[in-house]
Amino acid sequence: PRRVQGLCVLLSLPKVSEWATLCMVCNNFKRGHCLRGKANCTMEQGPGCRTRDFFIFTERDGWSYNHTQLDCFDHCLPSSFHFGVLKISSFCCKGQDFCNRYQGKGQEWKPR
Template sequence: MDKFLLLLLLLAVFPFVFFQGVATTCMVCSLFRKGKCMAGKGNCTVEEGPGCRTRDIFYFNIRDGFRYNHTQLDCSNECKSWKLIRGDLKVSSFCCKDEDFCNKYRGKSLYWKPR
């Protein structure tokens, strides 16, 4: 009888343990430069939303074109990969999810090429 009650209890708890929304933890930093967070360091959690966001900020100068300035890391409910160029400013946004700290800045992409 005790084994039967234990089995019923396990069957009742199983869906709550294994089928609940998986949370993703993301890095937060409002000013990431030269391999470290200079301002606004922390973490955030995305329950079911799109995920962790990485935004690279570039500024234009006549001699070198667009040059990397800093990165911003955060959580976003409306996270989409996009690129914006407006005047002397370029912002590249990348998203990831389903892996904790997937937006950890790892340096320039091997596939990134200036235009």
């Protein structure tokens, strides 16, 4: 009988640090669901997952929640910026996978 030599293949998988945090990515997150641009990203260093809530100002209603964006960001700092009738509130988290999934006003917002 003929013997066939076994073939040993070593796969090189990307090494993810034990300190890495998986974050949710979404361009338009509303009412607990990603409506556009759903993905994931990994932060190995830096602040981690970012949640940005977008509000629009109208004379009738004042500041009204519009949508949330979720992503990874190296220089994330909690903040609130105003650009005319647009307000953006940012939150940051790390250390727990998908910690930005339920942050901000997006999950709490309900239609009137």
